[in-house]
Amino acid sequence: MSDANGPLLSIRDLKTYFVTGAGSARAVDGVSLELYPGETLGIVGESGSGKTVTSLSVLRLVPEPPGHIMPGSLIEFEGRNLLTLSPGELRAVRGNQIAMVFQEPMSSLNPVFTVGEQIAEVARVHLKVSKPEAWIRAVDMLNQVGVPDADRRAYEYPHQLSGGTCQRVMIAMALMCHPKVLIADEPTTALDVTVQAQILELLEKKQAEMGMAVMLITHDLGIVAGAADRVVVMYAGQVVETAGTTDLFAGPLHPYTAGLLASVPRLDGGRGELTGIPGTVPPATSWPVGCRFHPRCPHAWDRCRTQEPPLLEGPRPGQSARCWMVEEPNRRKAP
Amino acid sequence: MTARPTIALVGALVLAMGAVELLRLRARRTGSGGRFFAHRSAVWGVRILLFFTVAALLAPLVAPYDPAAQPGIVTLQNMPPSWAHPLGTDAYSSDIWSRLVYGGRVSLGIGLLATLVAMSVGVTIGAVAGYARGWIDAILMRLVDVGLAVPRIFMLLLAVAYWNRIPLSILVLLLGLTGWFTTSRLVRAEALSLRGRPFVDAARALGASPTRVLIRHLLPSALAPIIVSAVLSVGNVMLLEAGLSFLGFGVQPPTPSWGTMVADGQAQLALAPWTSFFPGLTIALVVMSWNAVGDALRDAFDPRPEHA
Numbered sequence: 001m002s003d004a005n006g007p008l009l010s011i012r013d014l015k016t017y018f019v020t021g022a023g024s025a026r027a028v029d030g031v032s033l034e035l036y037p038g039e040t041l042g043i044v045g046e047s048g049s050g051k052t053v054t055s056l057s058v059l060r061l062v063p064e065p066p067g068h069i070m071p072g073s074l075i076e077f078e079g080r081n082l083l084t085l086s087p088g089e090l091r092a093v094r095g096n097q098i099a100m101v102f103q104e105p106m107s108s109l110n111p112v113f114t115v116g117e118q119i120a121e122v123a124r125v126h127l128k129v130s131k132p133e134a135w136i137r138a139v140d141m142l143n144q145v146g147v148p149d150a151d152r153r154a155y156e157y158p159h160q161l162s163g164g165t166c167q168r169v170m171i172a173m174a175l176m177c178h179p180k181v182l183i184a185d186e187p188t189t190a191l192d193v194t195v196q197a198q199i200l201e202l203l204e205k206k207q208a209e210m211g212m213a214v215m216l217i218t219h220d221l222g223i224v225a226g227a228a229d230r231v232v233v234m235y236a237g238q239v240v241e242t243a244g245t246t247d248l249f250a251g252p253l254h255p256y257t258a259g260l261l262a263s264v265p266r267l268d269g270g271r272g273e274l275t276g277i278p279g280t281v282p283p284a285t286s287w288p289v290g291c292r293f294h295p296r297c298p299h300a301w302d303r304c305r306t307q308e309p310p311l312l313e314g315p316r317p318g319q320s321a322r323c324w325m326v327e328e329p330n331r332r333k334a335p
Numbered sequence: 336m337t338a339r340p341t342i343a344l345v346g347a348l349v350l351a352m353g354a355v356e357l358l359r360l361r362a363r364r365t366g367s368g369g370r371f372f373a374h375r376s377a378v379w380g381v382r383i384l385l386f387f388t389v390a391a392l393l394a395p396l397v398a399p400y401d402p403a404a405q406p407g408i409v410t411l412q413n414m415p416p417s418w419a420h421p422l423g424t425d426a427y428s429s430d431i432w433s434r435l436v437y438g439g440r441v442s443l444g445i446g447l448l449a450t451l452v453a454m455s456v457g458v459t460i461g462a463v464a465g466y467a468r469g470w471i472d473a474i475l476m477r478l479v480d481v482g483l484a485v486p487r488i489f490m491l492l493l494a495v496a497y498w499n500r501i502p503l504s505i506l507v508l509l510l511g512l513t514g515w516f517t518t519s520r521l522v523r524a525e526a527l528s529l530r531g532r533p534f535v536d537a538a539r540a541l542g543a544s545p546t547r548v549l550i551r552h553l554l555p556s557a558l559a560p561i562i563v564s565a566v567l568s569v570g571n572v573m574l575l576e577a578g579l580s581f582l583g584f585g586v587q588p589p590t591p592s593w594g595t596m597v598a599d600g601q602a603q604l605a606l607a608p609w610t611s612f613f614p615g616l617t618i619a620l621v622v623m624s625w626n627a628v629g630d631a632l633r634d635a636f637d638p639r640p641e642h643a
Contacts, residue, residue, distance in 0.1 A: 059540055065469065095541030108537040112555045121551070122541050173541055 007034035008213050009058070009077045009098075009181055015070035016050075016057045018284070025284035027053045027067075029237035035181065040207065040214045042228030042245070044221060044260065048281040050237040051217050055183050058082065058215075059094050077181070096126040099174035103186040105166035109158035115169045116142070116154025122176040141172040146202060164195035168202065175206055182207070183215045188223065200227055221264050225249060230318075233257050236281060236292035239311065243319035253314045253321035255297050291323070299325060299333050343396040351385035367635040377631030380624030387621055391439035398433035402591050405429055413607035423609040425599055431613055438591035438614065443621075445507055445592070446573040452511025453572070454565050457518030462549050462557075464519065465526025476523065482516040488578060495584040506585060510572050518564050525557035559636035563629055570625030577618050593618045 016028040028050040035041050045051045056062045058075055060082065075082040082093065094100075102108040110118060119138035123129050129137065135154070142150035145168040158166055167187060174182060184203065188196035204227060207214050216228055224231055224245065231248045233241040233256065241254040252258045259277035279296040282288055288295055294304040303324050312326040313319075325331050355378060362368025372378060390397045400406075411428035414420055422431040464475040482490075490513050495501055529535060530553065538552050554561075573593075579585030580594025581601075588595055593614045600610030 061536060061540055091542045091544055093542075094539070095543075100537075100540040102533055102537055102540075104533050108533040110534045110538070110552050110556075113551075121543070125542050125544075125547070170537070173537075 006036075008037045009035040009075070009215075011054070011058070012074040012076070014054060014057055014073045014075065016053050016062055016073075017068050017070060019066045019068065020285060022283070023285045026237050026287065027284050028057060029287070031234070031237070031239055033232050033239060033242065035213050035215055037180070037213055038207075038211050039229045040204075040216055040227055042224035042231040043215060043217045043234060044219065044224055044231060045234035046219060046281050048284065049234040050284075051234045052185055054234070055100070055185050055215065055217050058183060059098060059100060060090060061100075092126075095122055095174070095179070096177045097179055098181040098183065099177070099179040101167070101170050101174050101182065101184045101187045104190050105163055105170050106158060106190070108170055109166055111158055114155050114157055115161065115166075119154075119169065119173050119176060122173050126177045137176065138172070141176055142169070145169075145172045145175070145206070146198075147172075162195075163191050164198065167191060167195075167199050171199075171202065171206070175210065178210055179212055181213050181215065183217070185217045186219070187216075189218070189220075196223075203227070221260060233260070236287050237284060238292065238322060240293065240323070241319075241321040242311070243314075243316070247316050247319045251316070253319060253326055254293075254323045255299055255325070256293050257321070259296075293323075299331060301331060340397055340399040343393060344390070347386055347389040347393060347397060350389050351382050354385055355382050370637075371631045371635035374627065374631035374634065376627040380627035380631075383620055383624040384628065387439050387617070388443060390436050391443055394436045394440055398430075398436045400430040400433040402429060402434040402437040403589050413603055413610065415607070416609060422613045423607065425596070425610045426603055426607075431596070431610060434591040434596060435593070435614060435617060438593050438596055439617075441503070441586055441590060441592040442573055442576060442594070442618075445503070445510065445576045445586075446569040446625075448507045449510035449514065449572045449576075450565055450568045452508060453514035453568055454518060454561065456512065457515030457564075458522050458554070458561060460515065461519035461522025461524075462526050462553060465523035466530055466545065466549055466553065468527070472523070475519070479516045479519055482513070487513050488575065491575065491579060492582075492584060495579065500587045501584065503586065503590075506576070506579075510575060514568055514572060518561070518568070521560050521564055522557055525560060526553050529553050529556055563633045563636065566625060566632055567629035570622040570629070573618070573625070574622050 011031060011033050014028055014031045015026070018025040018027055031050065031054055033041070043051045043054065053062060053067075057069055057073075060069070062069065069083060073083060077093065077098065082090065085093065109115065116135060116138045119141055120131070120134035123134040123137045124131070127134075127137075139151050139154050142154055147153050147165060147168050153161070153165075158169075161169070182203075187203065188199050191199060200223065203214065216223070218224060228245050231243060231245050232239055233248075233254065235256050241248070241252065241257045243253070248257065249261065252261055256277070259275070262275045263277065265274060277296055282292070282295070289308075290306050291297070291300070291304040291309055294300040297304065307324070309322050309324045311320045311322050314321060314326055320326075358381070359372050359378070362372060405427045408428050411424055412426050414424040414428075416423045420430050420432065422435065425431055425434070460475055460479075464472040491509055494509050495506075498505065526549075535548060535552055538548050543551070576585055576592065577594030577597065580592050581598045583598065586592035586595050588599070596614035597611050597618070600607070600612075600614070604611055
């Protein structure tokens with residue numbers, strides 16, 4: 001068992017590859033990260049950076065085939081490697097100790113059952129309670145996630161509810177068994193901005209009540225700034241920077257992180273133009289040699305094109321980046 | 336024909352007609368119900384099926400005679416339709432109407448039970464193949480390919496040849512076990528498309544077992560095509576049963592089935608055409624009804640707006 005100060009969930013050298021017609025797509029290629037009890041870890045990256053596949057790999061939900069978690073990967077939760085659990089043991093973890101909230105609340109609910117039935121199903125599966133008892137718990141959970149008129153709403157079908165309410169239902173399902181870890185994969189992307197704030201607030205409130213750790217996957221740095229304690233930035237299937245939230249926003253080490261920050265409008269910034277990162281994420285079947293970001297990097301020099309940097313410790317504790325400029329800071333060009 | 340069977344017959348007719356009108360009133364308000372009742376042939380199909388089902392269920396009341404009785408093998412054989420024998424008598428002087436009613440029990444029963452067998456096997460295999468994918472899917476679907484490559488009647492004749500007098504239960508099983516191939520393909524396709532839906536992933540993420548995902552999350556959404564295929568299958572099975580019985584390999588006399596009745600009448604077709612005509616007409620009507628109902632159900636379940 002992990003001790004009190006150790007990580008609750010630790011991912012070591014996770015490699016999830018997909019077999020495609022164009023060769024093997026290395027969607028997640030050697031990702032390591034830790035999630036500590038009670039904290040919120042933001043995972044940020046563009047589409048195709050591997051953040052969703054990382055989260056799906058934790059519960060082994062990657063479709064197999066074509067997906068495949070390579071041997072040598074390790075996902076340790078409370079001293080057990082989730083990758084070697086039997087299907088039965090894994091099901092006892094899913095939804096019970098590690099729960100997940102998905103991006104599309106409307107389509108993540110089964111259209112042919114009432115939301116009450118679907119929440120109750122979780123209680124039936126994991127808590128082994130009777131049907132009426134499960135229903136009572138389902139209505140109670142609906143109440144807890146702030147759905148008004150819960151005992152009536154429980155009888156409604158997903159199509160009768162708004163996107164925000166559906167996401168509350170998904171959260172109710174995820175929190176039914178008081179999980180230790182909640183993985184939220186872009187939980188607010190499909191929702192209106194006002195509803196986004198409510199859902200994030202709800203997640204924060206439930207996290208404080210239940211003391212669970214949250215892995216918050218998003219492409220929205222604004223959400224990370226508001227909600228996360230620590231941030232992991234992913235690019236091209238790798239972790240390129242990890243830091244405490246304040247450190248990351250104050251002084252990003254990796255040019256990719258800096259690019260992401262520069263492309264977000266700021267209230268306190270000047271009226272200057274927003275700068276994007278030129279180019280797109282390369283296809284996962286052929287990552288660039290050397291540093292995977294070098295084709296898009298304004299600072300790249302010869303070393304970046306040939307040698308792949310490891311995660312290097314930066315000047316601030318707890319901040320490290322996969323960039324040679326950590327070793328050679330004078331290579332950084334002025335913006 | 337005496338009073339009791341006449342009253343029972345009228346009763347069956349009224350029941351069938353009345354039930355349809357009642358259904359129509361209740362269903363017209365819903366979109367799919369309206370689409371179903373827009374098919375006039377299907378409405379007649381439901382009436383015909385209800386009539387024959389009620390008559391078969393109430394056979395002792397509806398039939399004026401014992402279907403096996405041979406009251407006058409010499410004097411009463413091959414009598415044309417009359418008041419005493421509304422559809423005439425056959426070569427053994429049995430009343431054709433009575434045999435038709437009792438034969439309905441056998442023919443409809445075989446059709447329904449064999450379909451139940453076929454659907455159980457087909458849905459299970461299709462759902463497992465579509466959900467598991469990979470080599471399980473490959474093996475099961477190649478099996479289906481083989482099954483579909485051999486003509487069904489041929490398979491049945493081969494299998495039936497093992498028995499001298501085939502028991503009804505075996506006949507039902509054989510008809511069922513040769514009829515699940517298309518259904519399993521259909522269900523596999525549904526399962527394949529449904530398993531990619533986010534709510535299936537969400538269910539798995541919350542710890543649902545494969546069995547639970549299949550039964551709770553995949554099958555309810557695949558129910559519509561399963562029902563349509565079941566209804567169409569009943570007509571198909573009844574036609575096969577009639578064919579087998581006509582060839583003498585199906586239901587064995589003296590048990591009346593519509594197929595055997597057609598076969599029995601065949602010898603005196605020129606002398607007493609009604610002995611084959613009425614059972615043949617019944618088979619045609621009932622099979623067409625099943626098909627019409629199946630087609631209308633397909634439309635009714637299809638939520639897309641009108642198409643040609």
